[in-house]
Amino acid sequence: MVSLAYSFDCVIFEVEGVISNSAQIEQEAWLAALNSFLLRRNASIQAGSNRVVQRPFEEEDLNPHLNGKPLRDDAAARLFMSHRHIKLPEGLPRDSDDSNTIYGLCHAKHNQFMERLSTKGVRAWSQTVKLIKDLHSKGIPMAVATSSIYADTVLKAMGLTPYFTAIVDGGTAAQCSLRPKPSPDLILNACQAVGCTPGRAVVIEATEAGVSAARAANALLTVGVARHDNSFVMRNAGAHVVVPDLDGYASGDSLHTWIRHGTAANGANSRSPLSGIGPVAASPKSTGFADLDGFDVIPSPRPTPRHGRRAAPSEDSPPDSAHGSGGTQRASPQASPIPSPPSGLAVPGPPPPQRKVSVCAPPTGDEDDELDDEFFAQQLAKRRASRRKSSCFVLRPLTFSGVLFDVDGVFANVRQISELAWRLTIDELLLQRQEKLQEPYFEFESEEFERFFYGMQRLDGLATFLASRQIKLQEGSPDDDPVQGSATPTIHALANKQRLQFIELLSQNHAQVQWFMSTILLVHDLRRKGLKVGVISTMEGAARLLEAKGVLDLCNCIVDGPEAQKADLAEFPAPDLWLRLAEQMELPLDELVVVGGSPGSLQAARQAKAAFVIGMLREGTDEGVEAYGADIVIRDFAESHTAEHIQRWWDAKFTGPRMAATRDRRQSLAIQRRGSIRELRPTGMFAVADWEVREDQYLERTHQLKETLFCLGNGFLAMRGSFEEGFHGAMGESVPGTYLNGFYESSPIRYAEAAYGYPERHQTMLNVTGCRSIRFSVPGIDGPVDVHHGNGEITDYQRTLSFQEGVVTREYTWTNGEQKSVQVKVRNLVSFEDKNLAVIEYEVTPDFEGEVFLTTTVEGQVTNVTGGNDPRVGAALTGPTLKVIKTELHEEGLLTAVTSRTTYSNLVLACAARCVLTTENAFLVEGKATETATETEFRIAAEKGVPIKLTKYCAYHHSRDVADLTALGPNALATANGAQSKGMEHWTARQAEYLKRFWEQCNVEIRGDPGLQQGLRFNMLHLLMSVGRDGRTNIGAKGLTGEGYEGHYFWDTEIYIFPFFLYTMPDIARGLLEFRYNTLDGARRRAKELDHKGALYPWRTIMGDEASAYFPAGTAQYHINADVIFSLKRYMEATEDTDFLREMGAEMVFETARFWVDIGNFRTRDGKFVINMVTGPDEYTALVNNNCFTNLMARNNLQYAVEVAQRLKKDFPKDWLRLSKALELTLEELEEWARAAQAMYLPYDEKLGIFLQDDSFLN
Incomplete structure (x- = not known):
């Protein structure tokens, strides 16, 4: 027996870079697969085609994407193709390696990897092998945690598999939904597999991502092995110790010593044993792969299946020896003496509390190096047993025998x-x-x-x-x-x-049948794992349909319409078809899972007494499908296309509380990994709900914030969530704003010293005529008393924004010292159906009798918030900006209007309001008009408990929508009257219908985190309420919720907001692009002002001209041009809207491409195309050379311009002739765009292996 006292309980290894150099084999495999594909592709290009012949891939093309990056093969393939602008179809998992699909490319790479592994072998780092054997001899459990899917194969090739208790690899990660490094998931699960807490684990990594993952897992000791001159980045990532190799440290004693010395720095009572160890670089003992003396070169046999048995080792090549052409010596099995700690470690001190690890020592001498088949089998049995015990990283035993599928709604939509x-x-x-x-x-x-x-x-x-x-x-x-x-x-x-x-x-x-690829992926996975698959369909032609898609061969049995008719089987909802299919598969239904896509098929499955029934909910409601007996209802197999997912559902049904406890443990572990979102979210602001934001407590200090959150809009008109009674608090502030998208004031920009090319005028979105004010007054001892939050006691307060109704409701009970009480109910909406309309419903119910007053106004004298020096708050404007030119009073004040004009931009606005009072009480109405406002007062003889409801229909029209200014007032009055004729309930119903369509198209469902679900829907609704739709307006940085950034449109639209609308409401996305086209002339003027060719879009604008007065953080952000074209390109890829491309898009693309070639130049020393004196999107490093983001985006812009030109020439020659003539485009210009894109310079630091933000980033 050997008794050792160590301060750690387990060691977790990365494979690539720590144990072996399999990454080099993987890179060679990718190069072979990619270049084989390019050869086929280039050979197929016809003369005159617009497809470009591609140069072969080289190592430099792969390094930025593979080195230390935990990418799955399919993700890597898509990345490589996208960087070459090659579009490949996804294909199917069964595609051969010569198929021109993503799957085909992945298979080609896999085959190349396995071929190289079997012929060339894999190199193992001898010192790491020595450490592994030393730890094994002392009974220290070890595991592998890696994103590679080849870990098991590589370890078997080196004969190291038996030494590891668990292997957590890319396959495990996919099965258990573990995130790749730098997430700690892989390491946490490896620790769990060997029964070790992360705080007692040593983790050895070779990449920055791996080190970050270990630190995130709170590992006791993180060792970085810097074989590729990456010690700097690993130290920055938080490695406790960084060494170029494990030579001199290949024993458990070395790890123990590092931990001991780290502990001493903080004393015996330190909470973190290693908090005293900084990122230390140990003295180098070896110099990298060029020194072959540091390697054991192990030729690999043909890889065996996972968990397969290995042939008995020969006497000449025991599994833990190094053998190969060089005949290098075997590593010594004895423990190394404790080496001196690397320079920089703290002075030794008292060790932390330790536990003893007592194990049987392995045989000594030659016997130690010969692990026979019996030992190998025992080790694999232990691994299998430990995997069965684990709740996450383990492959579950599959206890069902097969899956039966309905075709319609499950495989395909017929x-x-x-x-x-x-x-x-x-x-x-x-x-x-x-x-x-x-x-x-x-x-x-x-x-x-x-x-x-x-x-x-x-x-x-x-x-x-x-x-x-x-x-x-x-x-x-x-x-x-x-x-x-x-x-x-x-x-x-x-x-x-x-x-x-x-x-x-x-x-x-x-060709028009919609296939659900996730179901096909699930079938592939089921068959791979030996499970049976049966298919059922009541239609004729089902077999031909499945055969055409290549699915029929995967099915053990199929029962379709002709067979059902021949056998006289009753159709759904009778159980005959399911029973017949199970009979043909020779399996009882109590061992089968059934997947149905219609109410009839689910009813039939339940009548057939299937063990587990999955309802595929493509359309309809959850309740409807569950009513027919489904055990679980899903919308797709997208997140559950493996047998293990179905096994979890099966277990949850048949093992009851035990599985519930397992799920609780998993959830607890997940929260430990990532932190609880709900714990970090403020809990006192809003209750968590799926479809609303509800405020149950009014706080004065947050009033202005709530005005923003409860804002309502429709993309043209918006009203902040202000109180109709006004704000009367002692704490906090209020901004009672109403805004029209694109309605702005333009005023001169004052410079201390102006210069050529400076923008000349501000543009500020205006707070416009206020229509919201309503005042309710009750009798008091000293005269009328207004009902509001600052004057009396407020109880039963609640305010709700409904995501499904698009309405804000507010309720409260007001009581004053004279024991008069009033119930107040308010409803607000800004109509999606009629962009010019907002409706306010204000209902009060007094609990007393007496004369009360209800007064409402339309106020034309309004101002903007003064932002001072902070553009995020408001504008530089002061005082009233709208000049009232007319007030109107009709029908004793029941219909009023105010018309105003801006001072500089010369825009005109008309606001009209129609008031309707509904009550059983007697009342009188009186209207008043001043030079700037109108007022309507209702004098009411209130009776106790009788409601008084005022409904106010507010209409806004402005001159950007009409040519005849004299029509503005009548138009507004007509809108208000027309809205009143339909009534409030009509508008609330139409609002709900509009949002029902919106959510049917755009909703994203998140299960397990209702707070995140609520936040996502809230933000989606605000996007909808803020975005312009008419091609003349856009979406401001603050939406329409307030005056921050003066309502300006930025690059935020194209990069952050545009994708949401592109993939949910492409018509709105087109409208955003049309805005850029309609302001293209302004962009041309701006480029000309700066003596450039082409067009330069403004950094911040409302009407199309540049409004940013500070050049370095404004106009110099030239990437706005490429951002616009980036979104245009995405739009074309998603919609193929060639009408837009021909009529608008191509012109935008060509003019922006001209700009890039004009501001950049080809560098003399190397011919690279450089762009100097620009500001990147972070704005902190202004006026730099070769901002990486800007250059990348400019390259994309130029490449796309060439593509568009080639497409127009080929497919739309008349449009090409028209545009080339109008824009005076030449062939030389197109060639220059192509050369500039090809030669675009991207700053890259070879030593650090990173792209630099700009040329001066590391200075």
Whole structure:
């Protein structure tokens, strides 16, 4: 027995760079696979094609993306293709290695890797092998934590697998949803696998990401092995010790010594044993891969399957010896003496408390080096046992035998084809009956298909449908002619006709079938793991459909329409089809999982007593599907396309509380890893809810913030969430603003010393005519008393913004010292249906009798917030900016209007309000008008408990929407009157309908974090409420919620906001691009002002001209040009809107490309294209040379300009001729764009292996 006292319990290794140099093999494999693909691609390019012949990939192309990066093969393949601007289809997992798809490329790389591994072998670092054997001899558990999927294969090739208790690799990460390094997930799970807490673990890494992961896991000791001159970055990442190699430190004693000396620095009571160790670089003992004396070169046998047995080692090459062509000596099994600590470590002190590790010593001498098959098998058995015990990193034993799938709704969406077949059949019948029987014709509705036919038996559904239409037909027989052309066919004849229609439509529309690729991936995974797969469908043609997609060969059995008909099997919701399929698969249904895509198939599965039923919810509601017996309801297999995911669901149903406890432990571990989001979120502001933000307590000090959060808008008009009664608090502030997107004032910019090219005018979004003020007064001892938050006691307060209704409601009870009480209810909306309209409903219910007053105004004398020197707060404007030119009073004040004009921009605005009072009380109304405002006062004889409701319809029209200014006032009055004629309930209903469509298209569902869910939906709603839609407006940096940044539009639109609308509401995305096109002339003027060619978009603007007065942090951010084109390119990739490209987009692309070539130049010494004196997006390093982001984006702009030109020439020659003539484009210009893009300089530091922010970044 050997008894050792160590201060750590386990050691976690990275493979690549620590144990072996398999990364070099992987890089060679990628180069071979990529260049083989390029050879095929280049050979296929036709003369005259616009496709570019690509140069071969070289190591420099791969290094920035592979070195230390935990990328999956498919992600790496997409990255390599995107950097060469090559579009490859995803393909299928079964694609061969010569397929021009992402999957094909991954398979080619995998085959190349395995070939090189089997022929050339893999190099192992001898000192690391020595450390591994030393730790093993002393009974220290070891594990591997790596993102590589080849870890097990590489370790087996080196004969090191038996030494490790657990291997947590890329495959494990995929199965358990573990994040790659620098996340700590892999290391935490490796520690869990060996039964060690991270605080007692040593982690040895070779990359910055690995070191960061170890520190994030709170490892006791993090050792960085800097083989690639990356000691600097590993020290910065937090490594406790950094060494160029483990030579001289290849023993557990070395690790123990480092920990001891680290502990001494802080004394015995230190909470962190290593907090005294800084990032220390130990003295180098070896110099990298060029020194082959540091290597054991191990030729690898053909790799065996994971967990497979290895052949018995020969006497000449025991598994823990080094052997190969060089015949190097075997590492000594004995422990090394304790070396001196590396320079820089603290002086030794008292060690921390230690525990004893007692294990049986391995055999000594030659026997130590010969691990026989029995020992190898024992080690693998231990690993399998430890994997079964783990709750996350382990592959679960699969306890179900197979999965049965419905086709429609699960594999593919043929519902539309089925509905069309029924529609054609039924409509023909109805037209025949109209012609021959004079019956009224009402066309077949989608709701009827859903109700009577979807997932139901054809004959039963048809009979029920006919009964609902009061059509009586004979049943007939199954052989009835389907093409009778009669007004009174039999039910069987109609059903046969629909069947033929469906088959014909399906054969004609194969390409239009929507396939769900996640289901296909799941089937591949199931078959790989030896599980059976069966498919069922009530339609004819299902087998042909699956065969065309390459899925049929993966299925053990299929039961489709013809077989069901031949065997006289009842259709869904009868269980016959599921029972028949299980019988053919020779498996009982209590061992099978069933996946159904319709109510009928789910009912059938439950009647068949399937063990576990999954409802595939592509459409409809969760409740509807669960009502038919699904154990779990999902929308797609996108996040659950492995057998292990299904196993977890199976376990959750059949193992009850034990699995619930396991899930709790997993959740606890996840929270430990990433921190609880809910703990970090303020808990006193809003209650967490899926579809609303609700304020249950009013706080004066946050009033201004809440005005922003409860703002309502529609992209044209917005109102802040101010109180109608006004703000009367002693703490906090209020900004009661109303804003119109694109309605601005322009005023001269005052410079201490002006210069050529400086912008000349401010542009400021204005706070416009206020329509919100409502005052309710009750009788008091000394006269009327206003009801508001600063004058009385407020109870039962609540304010809610509903994401689904688009309405803000506010309720409270007000009580004063005279024991008068009033219940107040307020509803606000800014209409999505009518952009010019906002509606306010103000209802009060007094608990007393007496005369009360309800007064509302339209106020034209308004001001903006003065921002001083902080543009994030407000504007430089002072005093009223809108000059009232007319006030109107109609119908005794029930209809009023105020018209105003700006001073400099010469824009005109008309605001009208229609008031409606609803009450059973008697009242009088009186209107007043001043030079700047109108007022409507209601004098009401209030009775106790009788509600008084004022509904105010506010309309805003401005001169940017009309040519005839005299029409503004009448237009506003007409809008207010028209809105009142429809009533508040109409507008709330239409608001909810609009948002229902929005959420159906845009909603993102997050399960497990309701706070994050609420925040996401809140922000999506605010984007919708703020974005311009008309091609003349955009979206400001603060949306329409306030006056920060003066309402200016920045690059935020293209980079951060545009993608959301592109992939959810592309029409709005197009409108944002149209704004840039409509301001292209202004961009041309700006470029000309600065003596440049082409066009330069403004850094901040409202109407298209530059409004940033500070050149270094404004105009010098030239990347705005490329940002606009970046979003344009994304738009074209997503929509293929060639009309936009021809009519607007191409002109934008060409003019911005001209600008880049004009401001840059080709450097004399190396021919690189450089762009000097620019400011990048961080704004802190202004006017630098070769900002990396700017140069990258400029290259993209130039490349896309060449692509667009080539496409127009080929596909739209008339448009190319028109544009090239109008813009005077020449072939030489296009060639210069291509050369500049090809030669674009990107600052890169070879020593650190990083792209630099700019040329001066490291100075």
